[in-house]
Amino acid sequence: MDEGIVIKAYGGVYDVQIREQLCHCSLRHHIIEADRRERAETKELPYVDLVSVGDRVQISRAQSKTDVGYIEEILPRQTQFGRTRVNKLPQVIVANLDLLLVIFAARNPQLKLRMLDRFLVTAEASGMLPVICINKIDLVQLEKLKAQMALYEGIGYNLIYTSIVTGAGIDEMRTVMKDRISAIVGSSGVGKSSLLNEIQPGLQLRVGDVDERMHKGQHTTTEVALLPLHFGGFVADTPGIRTLGLFEIDDEQGLDIHFPEMRPYIPECKFAACTHQHEPGCAVKSAVEGGKISELRYDSYLRISGFSAGRFEREGPKKEKKRYERRHKRAKR
Numbered sequence: 591m592d593e594g595i596v597i598k599a600y601g602g603v604y605d606v607q608i609r610e611q612l613c614h615c616s617l618r619h620h621i622i623e624a625d626r627r628e629r630a631e632t633k634e635l636p637y638v639d640l641v642s643v644g645d646r647v648q649i650s651r652a653q654s655k656t657d658v659g660y661i662e663e664i665l666p667r668q669t670q671f672g673r674t675r676v677n678k679l680p681q682v683i684v685a686n687l688d689l690l691l692v693i694f695a696a697r698n699p700q701l702k703l704r705m706l707d708r709f710l711v712t713a714e715a716s717g718m719l720p721v722i723c724i725n726k727i728d729l730v731q732l733e734k735l736k737a738q739m740a741l742y743e744g745i746g747y748n749l750i751y752t753s754i755v756t757g758a759g760i761d762e763m764r765t766v767m768k769d770r771i772s773a774i775v776g777s778s779g780v781g782k783s784s785l786l787n788e789i790q791p792g793l794q795l796r797v798g799d800v801d802e803r804m805h806k807g808q809h810t811t812t813e814v815a816l817l818p819l820h821f822g823g824f825v826a827d828t829p830g831i832r833t834l835g836l837f838e839i840d841d842e843q844g845l846d847i848h849f850p851e852m853r854p855y856i857p858e859c860k861f862a863a864c865t866h867q868h869e870p871g872c873a874v875k876s877a878v879e880g881g882k883i884s885e886l887r888y889d890s891y892l893r894i895s896g897f898s899a900g901r902f903e904r905e906g907p908k909k910e911k912k913r914y915e916r917r918h919k920r921a922k923r
């Protein structure tokens with residue numbers, strides 16, 4: 591048996607990358623049967639597809655051909671990125687994403703720190719390691735930029751400063767992407783395509799707003815592929831990844847834990863279910879007032895939680911409100 595990664599899925603056939611080799615695999619019937627039995631016992635809803643792009647699998651090869659085989663086992667997932675379908679069946683779009691490359695331009699277009707905070711929360715909430723990449727550093731004074739970003743460095747986030755004009759940071763990008771499955775987010779024009787072509791010439795990723803608009807109505811979010819990197823690892827080619835947004839934030843855990851700098855203060859709040867808004871004895875608010883937590887970040891926290899007049903994703907405020915009410919009920923007891 592060989593272990594590989596599913597890089598593409600279409601109509602019951604899965605392309606499995608095993609080192610340098612690609613093997614076209616179908617699913618062994620016993621996997622389908624085992625899943626059906628398990629769901630019947632646990633009453634859990636089945637996934638739309640048992641195997642997703644990004645899944646690590648054990649395969650056996652056909653006797654006659656080495657590029658044809660069978661998926662014998664699906665290994666446990668580290669992360670899953672997906673959505674709930676209209677018919678309520680959950681669908682995993684990409685499994686095992688480990689790195690979220692959050693790309694901004696130092697200027698042109700302007701750096702948007704609020705948007706950065708959203709992406710960071712998304713990464714934290716879905717168990718992906720975020721790496722902040724600030725591109726086009728040839729257009730600004732690096733020292734000033736670094737001073738502006740010191741806040742994020744201080745929290746412990748990994749920052750890479752890049753330019754396709756000077757070649758700065760490209761090797762660093764390769765180093766963080768090596769042997770990982772990366773996803774890329776960032777607005778149109780920040781230089782995603784340019785950067786990827788520097789990292790690996792010829793890598794034609796469909797990322798960004800333009801591509802998403804072009805593909806609308808074609809179910810492109812399900813049309814996922816992993817592109818192998820020659821230095822090891824994969825990049826997820828997922829046009830709809832930006833629109834997936836914050837869907838995976840764990841309701842019970844709350845938003846606060848996805849702000850790493852808040853974590854040490856959360857247990858110090860007077861109320862266990864503190865939302866850090868207006869409650870007395872809130873250690874997070876004290877830390878903001880004492881300058882230990884940045885006001886900008888705290889403001890992002892408020893906006894994302896939907897309490898202030900933030901522009902939250904569609905279902906956001908309602909869901910957050912429910913959590914808020916539930917937490918308060920708990921606090922009163």
Ligand SMILES: Nc1nc2c(ncn2[C@@H]2O[C@H](COP(=O)(O)OP(=O)(O)O)[C@@H](O)[C@H]2O)c(=O)[nH]1
Pocket residue numbers: 725726727728729752753754755776777778779780781782783784785797798
């Ligand atoms: N000055 C400068 N321009 C860049 C850099 N990276 C990309 N660009 C330019 O920014 C524009 C948008 O780049 P593109 O890769 O298409 O951005 P995408 O929409 O994020 O894929 C293009 O005109 C690029 O030539 C950079 O590091 N420095």
Ligand SMILES: [Mg+2]
Pocket residue numbers: 782783784797798
């Ligand atoms: Mg592009």
Ligand SMILES: [Zn+2]
Pocket residue numbers: 859860864865866867869871872873874875
């Ligand atoms: Zn609090």
